[in-house]
Every structure is written in C-alpha cells, then in structure tokens.
Amino acid sequence: MGATILVVDDEQDVRTYLRTLLTKQGYEVVAAADGEEGLEVARARRPDLVFLDIMMPRKTGIMLYRRLKKDPDLGGVPVVILTGLSQYRTFFAQDFEEVPRPEAFVEKPPNREELLRLVEELVSTPAGG
Amino acid sequence: MDRAGDDGTTVRWNGPTGGELRVQADRLFDLVPSAISIQDRNYRIRKVNAAFRRMFGEGVGEYCYSAYKGRSRVCLDCPMARTFADGGVHSSEEVVQTAAGEVLHVTVQTSPILGPDGSVVGGMEVMTDLSGSTAVRQELVLLGQAMAGMAHYIKNLLTGLEGGVYVVEEALEDGDEGLLQEGWEMVRRNVERVARLSRDQLYCSRDRMPEIQLVEVNRLVCQSAELYRARAEREGIGLHVELDERIGAGWLDPEGFDNLLTNLLSNALDACRFDTSKERHWVSVKTLLESGGQLHLEVADNGQGIPEKLCGAVFSEMFTTKGGGGTGLGLLVVYRVVCAHNGRITVMSEDGVGTVFTVILPLAPPGERSMNVTVE
Numbered sequence: 001m002g003a004t005i006l007v008v009d010d011e012q013d014v015r016t017y018l019r020t021l022l023t024k025q026g027y028e029v030v031a032a033a034d035g036e037e038g039l040e041v042a043r044a045r046r047p048d049l050v051f052l053d054i055m056m057p058r059k060t061g062i063m064l065y066r067r068l069k070k071d072p073d074l075g076g077v078p079v080v081i082l083t084g085l086s087q088y089r090t091f092f093a094q095d096f097e098e099v100p101r102p103e104a105f106v107e108k109p110p111n112r113e114e115l116l117r118l119v120e121e122l123v124s125t126p127a128g129g
Numbered sequence: 130m131d132r133a134g135d136d137g138t139t140v141r142w143n144g145p146t147g148g149e150l151r152v153q154a155d156r157l158f159d160l161v162p163s164a165i166s167i168q169d170r171n172y173r174i175r176k177v178n179a180a181f182r183r184m185f186g187e188g189v190g191e192y193c194y195s196a197y198k199g200r201s202r203v204c205l206d207c208p209m210a211r212t213f214a215d216g217g218v219h220s221s222e223e224v225v226q227t228a229a230g231e232v233l234h235v236t237v238q239t240s241p242i243l244g245p246d247g248s249v250v251g252g253m254e255v256m257t258d259l260s261g262s263t264a265v266r267q268e269l270v271l272l273g274q275a276m277a278g279m280a281h282y283i284k285n286l287l288t289g290l291e292g293g294v295y296v297v298e299e300a301l302e303d304g305d306e307g308l309l310q311e312g313w314e315m316v317r318r319n320v321e322r323v324a325r326l327s328r329d330q331l332y333c334s335r336d337r338m339p340e341i342q343l344v345e346v347n348r349l350v351c352q353s354a355e356l357y358r359a360r361a362e363r364e365g366i367g368l369h370v371e372l373d374e375r376i377g378a379g380w381l382d383p384e385g386f387d388n389l390l391t392n393l394l395s396n397a398l399d400a401c402r403f404d405t406s407k408e409r410h411w412v413s414v415k416t417l418l419e420s421g422g423q424l425h426l427e428v429a430d431n432g433q434g435i436p437e438k439l440c441g442a443v444f445s446e447m448f449t450t451k452g453g454g455g456t457g458l459g460l461l462v463v464y465r466v467v468c469a470h471n472g473r474i475t476v477m478s479e480d481g482v483g484t485v486f487t488v489i490l491p492l493a494p495p496g497e498r499s500m501n502v503t504v505e
Contacts (some may be wrong), residue, residue: 012284013315017292020299020308056403084284109288112295 035060379492400432
C-alpha cells in the first residue's frame with residue numbers, strides 16, 4: 001500500500017493541489033484546514049509524512065508542529081514546512097527553540113519534481129510496502 | 130548675455146524676447162527661497178534674508194543656535210563650526226523650530242566668508258526645508274514594506290494558479306469531470322486575485338486622480354462596512370458601526386474613501402483572526418464630526434496589535450501576516466488616499482491588545498482646504 005500523507009493548510013487551493021499531485025503518485029492523502037483538525041487527523045491516521053503550512057490563523061500551525069514533535073507516537077513522523085516567506089528559516093529558530101527542526105522547508109509555489117523527490121526520500125515504507 | 134548694471138547694484142540680462150530683465154543685486158538675496166543667515170566667528174547673526182525672517186523672525190544679533198534651535202550653546206557637529214575650522218563648505222540635516230513653533234526637517238549648508246587676508250571671518254548658512262522629500266522618503270518606506278507583503282500574496286496566488294492548471298490538465302487526461310470543475314475553480318479564484326492585485330497596484334501607481342465630490346458621508350461608511358459584515362460573522366468577530374448623525378454631506382473622493390475604509394477593515398479583521406490571546410474579537414468603525422468641520426474616522430480592533438518598535442516604522446508587521454487575501458498594498462493605498470484628501474492619519478497600537486487607526490479628512494470643497502498631510 002502507498003504511504004499516507006497529511007496536508008495541513010488553511011488555503012483550499014493548496015490542499016486540492018497537493019492532494020491531486022500526491023494521489024497521482026500512488027500516495028494516500030488526508031487533509032486538514034487548521035492545526036486542531038490536523039492533530040485529530042494525525043492521531044487517527046498516523047501519517048508517514050506531514051505537509052504543514054506554518055502561517056495559519058491563531059498560530060495553529062505552530063501549535064501543531066510542537067504537538068507533533070513532542071508526541072511519543074508521532075514525534076518520528078517527518079514534517080515538511082510549507083511557507084510563503086523566503087526568510088522563514090531564520091524566523092523559525094525563534095519559534096522552535098525547544099523542538100527538533102523540521103525535515104524540510106518548501107517554499108510556495110512548490111516545484112513539482114522537487115517536491116515529489118522530497119516525498120520519496122522522506123517517506124519510509126515498511127519492507128515489502 | 131549677462132551684464133552687470135552700470136551702477137554696480139543692478140543686474141541685467143537680455144530677456145527671451147529681446148527686452149531686459151533687471152534685478153537690484155541685493156534683492157537677489159531676498160529672492161532666495163531658502164533661509165540664509167550671515168554669521169561672524171562667534172556664531173552671531175549679522176544679516177538675514179527675507180526667507181529667514183519669515184521662518185525665524187528677525188534674528189540679527191542672536192546666536193544662530195538660539196535662533197534656529199532655541200539652544201544656549203553651539204550644537205555638537207555644527208557644520209558652521211567645521212567651516213570655521215577648515216574654511217570648507219559643509220552640510221548636515223537638522224531638525225529646527227520656527228518662530229511659529231513648527232518643527233521642520235531641513236538641510237543646512239555652510240560656506241566660509243573670507244577677509245582681505247584670506248582668513249575665515251564669518252560664514253553663510255543656507256537652510257532648506259526638506260518636508261517635501263520627507264514625504265517621499267515615507268512613501269518609499271511604505272512601498273518597500275508593501276513589496277514584502279505583496280511577495281506573500283503573490284506566492285499564494287501562484288500556488289493556486291499553478292495548482293489549478295495542473296489539476297485541470299490531470300482531469301482532462303483522466304476524463305474526470307469532477308476534478309475538472311475543482312481545478313477550474315482554482316484557476317478562476319486566483320485569476321480574480323490577480324485582478325485585485327492589479328487594481329491595487331494601479332491605484333498605487335497614481336493612474337487615477339481623486340474625484341472629490343459631494344457625498345453622503347455616513348452612507349458611504351455604512352456601505353463599505355456592511356460589505357464586511359458577512360465575513361465578520363463567518364469568523365466570529367463582532368462588527369460595530371457608530372455614526373455621528375451630525376455629519377451630513379461632505380466633499381470626498383468616494384472611490385478612494387471606499388478603498389481606504391475597506392483596507393482598514395480588512396486589516397482589522399485579519400488582526401483579530403491572527404490573535405491568540407483573546408476569546409472574543411471585535412472591530413469597530415466610528416465617525417465623528419470634528420469642531421473644525423472635518424471627518425474623524427476611527428477603525429479599531431482588539432486583534433494582535435502592532436509591536437511598538439514597528440509602529441514607528443509605520444505599518445510594517447501587518448504586511449507579513451497572511452490571510453484575508455490582503456495584497457500587501459493595503460496600507461500604502463490608505464496612505465495615498467489620506468494624502469489625496471490632504472488629511473491626517475495616526476495609528477495607536479499595543480502588541481497583544483489591539484489597534485486604532487484614526488483618519489481625519491477635510492469635508493470642505495477642494496480649494497477651501499488648508500491641512501497638511503502628516504503620519505504619526
């Protein structure tokens with residue numbers, strides 16, 4: 001079976017875009033529109049990879065990131081941060097001193113080939129999967 | 130051809146149509162629009178021109194640091210001091226206070242006056258008001274911030290557009306009608322955002338002259354505010370509109386005013402949307418008739434606020450937060466509209482507490498206005 005990818009972004013267009021792109025590649029995609037929903041879905045579905053929009057209203061993106069990284073079950077799930085801010089890498093350090101850094105940053109709009117290569121790299125499929 | 134006057138005190142030139150242009154030589158001194166003072170080595174003012182008198186009063190006999198700045202000692206880094214020291218021309222930017230109490234941002238140039246033995250016996254100080262260029266500088270700061278905010282808007286827009294195109298192509302390949310609809314919606318939505326950005330940019334590039342007309346002020350405010358009621362409800366933010374009934378008709382540019390109000394409202398709603406410190410959020414719009422007959426418009430919110438260090442830099446943080454579809458040009462548009470009306474805008478904000486924008490606009494017919502634009 002393909003791996004499960006969770007896409008968390010408050011922009012509907014981003015969710016549709018990534019869902020279509022990743023489904024085509026054989027992945028199973030689940031989506032959430034904010035951090036709270038994202039956490040629920042993550043706990044229920046145990047994704048193999050999370051795409052997370054860090055700039056969402058009421059800081060729910062930042063909240064979700066922290067919860068994921070500190071969670072005993074989900075802490076090992078690779079997280080790719082989606083951002084429209086090219087300087088975000090520098091801002092990031094201030095928000096996340098006490099948690100591990102994300103596996104990758106992807107700037108919007110994403111380059112499709114690069115994004116898919118990144119997903120392949122980060123998603124570890126169980127032997128025989 | 131230049132010719133010194135026969136009597137040595139008149140300067141004459143041939144005019145363009147053959148006639149003569151004559152100016153008394155010492156009148157030239159008074160015609161210069163910059164304030165000029167001639168000082169001796171003790172910084173005592175010996176002679177001033179008409180522009181100086183208009184700005185600072187008589188001045189002759191006073192110390193220059195007293196006349197220009199109300200000080201009792203030579204200013205640190207005084208350009209005149211440098212001129213006295215090396216006999217060269219020096220310049221600086223200063224803040225001075227006029228006799229009327231107005232604080233001005235000026236550029237100062239000092240040059241030496243040499244005695245018969247070639248030593249520096251005094252100096253000439255020429256002072257020019259920079260307020261025209263201060264406004265330009267302010268605009269550049271706002272524009273720079275607007276560009277940063279726009280980059281964010283454009284990235285989301287491009288993602289939506291590229292995404293839409295991709296989804297449409299995949300749908301066509303697969304013959305998937307439902308997916309085709311979704312993809313097409315994405316394209317359509319983002320084309321609309323392109324249109325919005327273009328409109329804001331056109332407005333900012335001054336393609337449009339303000340059309341000041343007689344309008345029902347409160348009605349205008351109401352119309353713009355009501356457009357946001359649905360959005361406010363959706364986001365659980367209270368929207369309060371309080372109109373001063375004494376305001377009837379006034380002279381405003383309705384399109385510009387609408388742009389101003391919608392941008393302030395949109396920003397206020399965004400500020401609430403991004404605030405995590407409170408349970409309940411509200412945005413309020415108020416109109417008040419000021420004693421001078423001007424419109425006092427206030428847009429306030431209890432959203433995330435603007436950090437203090439950024440308030441001075443004017444509006445910058447708002448540009449980097451996402452959401453609400455703001456193009457990043459919003460506050461630049463607001464500033465331009467205020468300028469076009471010869472109005473005034475101030476912002477008060479506290480990080481985590483909220484923000485109040487206060488806009489004062491004259492309501493008198495153009496030609497009867499006399500306010501200057503300031504941003505505080």
